[in-house]
Amino acid sequence: GAVVSQHPSRVICKSGTSVKIECRSLDFQATTMFWYRQFPKQSLMLMATSNEGSKATYEQGVEKDKFLINHASLTLSTLTVTSAHPEDSSFYICSATGTGGHTGELFFGEGSRLTVL
Amino acid sequence: QKEVEQNSGPLSVPEGAIASLNCTYSDRGSQSFFWYRQYSGKSPELIMSIYSNGDKEDGRFTAQLNKASQYVSLLIRDSQPSDSATYLCAVQEGGTSYGKLTFGQGTILTVHP
Numbered sequence: 001g002a003v004v005s006q007h008p009s010r011v012i013c014k015s016g017t018s019v020k021i022e023c024r025s026l027d028f029q030a031t032t033m034f035w036y037r038q039f040p041k042q043s044l045m046l047m048a049t050s051n052e053g054s055k056a057t058y059e060q061g062v063e064k065d066k067f068l069i070n071h072a073s074l075t076l077s078t079l080t081v082t083s084a085h086p087e088d089s090s091f092y093i094c095s096a097t098g099t100g101g102h103t104g105e106l107f108f109g110e111g112s113r114l115t116v117l
Numbered sequence: 118q119k120e121v122e123q124n125s126g127p128l129s130v131p132e133g134a135i136a137s138l139n140c141t142y143s144d145r146g147s148q149s150f151f152w153y154r155q156y157s158g159k160s161p162e163l164i165m166s167i168y169s170n171g172d173k174e175d176g177r178f179t180a181q182l183n184k185a186s187q188y189v190s191l192l193i194r195d196s197q198p199s200d201s202a203t204y205l206c207a208v209q210e211g212g213t214s215y216g217k218l219t220f221g222q223g224t225i226l227t228v229h230p
Contacts, residue, residue, distance in 0.1 A: 034216055043205060043220040044161070093160045097216040106216045111160040 003027060004096050006109035013084055014117055021079045021112045023094035029074035030096035035067075038091040038111075050077050084116045119144045121208050123221035132230050136193040140206030140221050143187070149209035150182055151218065152191045154202045161205055165191060196228040 003026040013019050023033055032051050036044040048069050050056040056069035068080040077096075081088055094109040124139040138152070149168055153161035165180040167173045167189065173180045179192040189208075193200055206221040 032216055034218075043222045044218075046217065046219070049217055091158075095216060106163075106218075108160045108162070111158075113158075 004030070004094065004107045004109040006092075006094055006112050008112060009110060010113045010115075012115045012117065015085050016083055018080055018082045019084055019114060021081075021092055021094075021114075023077045023079070023096070023109050025075045025096050025098060025107070028096075028098035030077070030098050031074065033071055033077040033094055033096045035069060035077075035079050036093045036095070038093060044093060047079075081114065084114070086116045089114055089116045119208075119210050119219055121206055121219050121221040123204075123206050123224045125224075127225035127227060129227045129229060130196050132196060132198060132228055134196050134228075136196045136200065136226055136228070138191040138193075138204050138206075138224050138226070140189045140191075140208075141187055142189070142206075142208045142219075144208065144210045144219075145184075145187060147187075147208045147210050149215075150180070150189045151207040151209075152178075152180060152189075153205040153207060153220075154200075155205055155223070156202050164204075193226075196226075198228050198230055201227050 005024045007022045035047045038044045046059050047062045048056045048058045050069050050071040052071050052074050058064045071077040091111050091113050093111040120143040122141050130136045151166050152164045154164050155161045167180040167182045177194045181190045203223040203225050205223045207218040
C-alpha cells in the first residue's frame with residue numbers, strides 16, 4: 001500500500017521556539033493532506049485541511065498564525081508550530097488522499113510526538 | 118456541532134470471545150464510516166470501512182451500519198490479546214471532502230488470556 005511518512009517522529013524543544021513537521025507521500029501524489037492533533041487519552045482532532053498549491057483551511061479554534069501549514073508540492077506538506085508552548089505538546093498526525101491508483105484511499109503518517117519544555 | 122460518540126470503555130473480554138464496539142453519529146448526511154485501531158503511541162490503522170446499510174465482514178471483523186438509527190458497530194470474533202488497542206470510529210460528514218474525518222473518543226479494548 002501507499003506510504004505516508006512523517007518526520008521527525010519525536011521532537012523536544014524549548015518553549016518559544018518553532019518546530020517544523022514534514023509529511024511526505026512516498027509513492028503517490030497527495031492532492032489533499034489533513035493534519036490532526038491528539039492529546040493523551042483523547043481522540044484525533046482535525047486541525048486543518050491542506051490542498052496542494054492553496055491555503056490551508058483551518059478548523060474552528062485552531063490558530064492559523066500559530067500552526068503554519070504549507071503544501072507546496074503534491075508529495076510534501078509541512079506543519080510549523082510557531083512559538084511553541086508546553087500546552088502545544090501533543091501527537092501530531094497527518095493523513096493524505098491521492099490520485100491515480102490511490103484515488104479514494106486515505107493514508108496516515110506515523111505521527112510526530114512534540115514535547116515542549 | 119457534529120458529533121461521533123462511542124460506547125464508554127474500557128472494554129475487557131476473554132480471549133476467544135466476541136468484542137462489540139458501538140458508535141453513534143449526529144450528522145444524518147454522513148456517507149462513509151470507518152473503524153481504526155490505534156496502538157499506544159502509534160497512528161491509527163484502518164480496520165474496516167462501510168458505506169451501505171447492513172453488515173460487512175472481513176476475516177474476524179464485522180462492521181454493521183444502520184443509517185436510520187445513525188449507528189455503526191464493529192464486532193471482533195475470536196478476540197486475541199493482539200487485538201488489545203484503542204478502537205476509533207470515524208465518520209466522513211456529508212458534503213465534506215473525502216478524507217475529512219470526525220473521530221469518536223475511542224474505546225479501549227483489552228483481551229485477556
